[in-house]
Amino acid sequence: MGSIARIEVKDGNPVAALQDFCARLLADGDIAAVLAPRRLPAGGGTMPALVADPEQFHDVDPLAPSFRLNAARMLTRLTRGADEGGLVAAFLRPCEVRAFIELCKLNQGSMENTLLVSLDCPGAFSNADYTHFVANSGDTWSLVKFLRASGRGTHGGMEIARACRTCEHSTGAEADLSIGLFGQDVAQGLLLMANTPRGEGFMTRLGLPEAADDGARTKALEELLAERREAQEQMFAETTAATSDMTGLSQFLSACVNCYNCRTACPVCYCKECVFLTDVFEHKPWQYMSWARQRGALKMPTDTVFFHLTRLAHMSTACVGCGQCSNACPNGVPVMELFRTIAASTQKAFEYEAGRDPGEAPPLSVFREHEFTELTGGQD
Amino acid sequence: MTEKPREENMQELIVTPETQSEPMPGAAFEPAIVAFVCNWCTYTAADLAGTSRMVQSPNVRLVRMMCTGMVDPKYIIKALLGGADAVLISGCHPGDCHYINGNYKARRRVKLLMEILPRFGIDSRRIKLTWVGASEGNEFAATVNRFTAEIKELGPIDTRRLPLL
Numbered sequence: 001m002g003s004i005a006r007i008e009v010k011d012g013n014p015v016a017a018l019q020d021f022c023a024r025l026l027a028d029g030d031i032a033a034v035l036a037p038r039r040l041p042a043g044g045g046t047m048p049a050l051v052a053d054p055e056q057f058h059d060v061d062p063l064a065p066s067f068r069l070n071a072a073r074m075l076t077r078l079t080r081g082a083d084e085g086g087l088v089a090a091f092l093r094p095c096e097v098r099a100f101i102e103l104c105k106l107n108q109g110s111m112e113n114t115l116l117v118s119l120d121c122p123g124a125f126s127n128a129d130y131t132h133f134v135a136n137s138g139d140t141w142s143l144v145k146f147l148r149a150s151g152r153g154t155h156g157g158m159e160i161a162r163a164c165r166t167c168e169h170s171t172g173a174e175a176d177l178s179i180g181l182f183g184q185d186v187a188q189g190l191l192l193m194a195n196t197p198r199g200e201g202f203m204t205r206l207g208l209p210e211a212a213d214d215g216a217r218t219k220a221l222e223e224l225l226a227e228r229r230e231a232q233e234q235m236f237a238e239t240t241a242a243t244s245d246m247t248g249l250s251q252f253l254s255a256c257v258n259c260y261n262c263r264t265a266c267p268v269c270y271c272k273e274c275v276f277l278t279d280v281f282e283h284k285p286w287q288y289m290s291w292a293r294q295r296g297a298l299k300m301p302t303d304t305v306f307f308h309l310t311r312l313a314h315m316s317t318a319c320v321g322c323g324q325c326s327n328a329c330p331n332g333v334p335v336m337e338l339f340r341t342i343a344a345s346t347q348k349a350f351e352y353e354a355g356r357d358p359g360e361a362p363p364l365s366v367f368r369e370h371e372f373t374e375l376t377g378g379q380d
Numbered sequence: 381m382t383e384k385p386r387e388e389n390m391q392e393l394i395v396t397p398e399t400q401s402e403p404m405p406g407a408a409f410e411p412a413i414v415a416f417v418c419n420w421c422t423y424t425a426a427d428l429a430g431t432s433r434m435v436q437s438p439n440v441r442l443v444r445m446m447c448t449g450m451v452d453p454k455y456i457i458k459a460l461l462g463g464a465d466a467v468l469i470s471g472c473h474p475g476d477c478h479y480i481n482g483n484y485k486a487r488r489r490v491k492l493l494m495e496i497l498p499r500f501g502i503d504s505r506r507i508k509l510t511w512v513g514a515s516e517g518n519e520f521a522a523t524v525n526r527f528t529a530e531i532k533e534l535g536p537i538d539t540r541r542l543p544l545l
């Protein structure tokens with residue numbers, strides 16, 4: 001357990017406190033810029049912005065329940081290669097931290113070049129729902145009310161995204177520093193927790209008052225996890241039942257139009273060039289004709305089930321469950337449900353958990369001499 | 381005689397489960413099995429079985445790869461979705477890989493697919509991984525015969541008749 005400090009909140013506005021915290025991080029000589037969610041015009045939610053000017057934190061809002069994209073990929077762009085531009089402090093949700101760790105394992109980013117700051121994540125609304133949330137309750141008071149619920153319940157009759165309701169990784173403990181919100185009165189103060197030696201170093205330099213976890217956070221977290229695990233089990237059971245054969249899977253994916261938005265939005269779909277966009281899938285007319293003749297009819301565009309099964313095989317062991325695939329789907333295909341359900345079993349099969357530990361190699365990049373011999377009838 | 385366009389020629393050459401002629405009504409089910417075999421061990425064993433005139437069922441279509449380590453999961457998925465009744469992946473015995481460790485990687489990939497495909501109703505017995513060394517022609521013939529018999533018992537794969545998306 002690392003040290004804990006307290007971030008004072010003035011005028012009941014936790015967002016302003018975190019803006020001030022960002023400015024203090026930037027004032028530290030080691031930090032060249034801060035990557036943090038920043039408000040878009042007209043209540044459109046937040047998007048990551050790289051802020052290099054201490055006067056420009058006024059629109060930064062790491063607490064807004066808006067999650068338009070997974071910023072892990074953005075951070076890889078800022079950290080890959082040698083440390084040239086200085087350290088970037090990055091405010092990420094826990095699932096973004098874990099996706100970033102997965103990408104660093106594939107040498108697409110570097111943990112060396114960043115200070116990861118995460119938070120107790122209460123979850124976020126889907127892009128569509130966030131607009132309604134802001135329209136009905138866009139003020140600081142509504143946000144405080146949302147945060148005080150510590151990830152539970154409904155908000156103006158609306159629920160956070162299903163990926164968040166079924167998420168069991170809500171604390172950001174994998175980051176260097178994390179902000180404690182659960183069980184806290186966020187209108188009064190927030191906790192700052194150091195999880196790594198690098199985090200400890202920055203915390204000491206920031207000179208914040210020491211604090212202790214009074215148990216309220218642990219209790220709120222336990223309650224939240226119990227609720228979320230139950231929702232997760234239910235989601236797994238529902239999805240498994242709906243896709244238990246190929247007919248079921250086809251029905252499950254029937255609204256898919258092969259736009260591949262899910263793949264674009266997926267932070268851990270790590271290929272530089274997707275095979276589904278290469279010549280391999282530029283079938284000749286005779287090939288389509290042949291398939292159509294064989295089965296009598298061919299749905300166009302074709303290869304829909306093939307695409308999703310291939311993606312499951314390629315990245316389910318790296319899936320962090322952020323739900324951006326479903327967020328990006330224009331046709332309401334329950335992609336997240338399918339991927340999380342399968343990812344749970346593929347990750348278990350290799351005793352792996354995506355994003356848990358930067359030192360843990362991706363399961364398909366390594367092997368052991370004596371393993372899975374049941375596949376070859378015990379032959380080793 | 382005018383020469384056909386190259387692609388039409390190709391179409392005739394491609395023997396997939398779909399392009400084989402419809403069985404006569406009442407005829408016994410003949411499975412189509414796609415086998416990805418490595419150049420150095422199992423393909424050589426298949427060659428040996430052939431030149432030694434060993435009797436083997438003709439249901440297996442070999443795809444010769446340089447190594448089982450280059451069998452991407454999507455090849456196996458494609459074969460099964462395309463109507464192959466089963467897929468055999470066969471390479472060198474552990475420790476014998478021409479490329480040192482390709483077969484270990486193949487084993488992990490097969491393990492991965494075993495976690496995915498059976499969840500969607502594809503019987504795990506339709507995917508088989510074996511190690512057959514270059515000198516084991518008899519073992520190759522036996523594997524092919526055994527596997528074909530198993531798949532005959534299992535019956536045709538669903539994806540052959542389903543209107544897949």
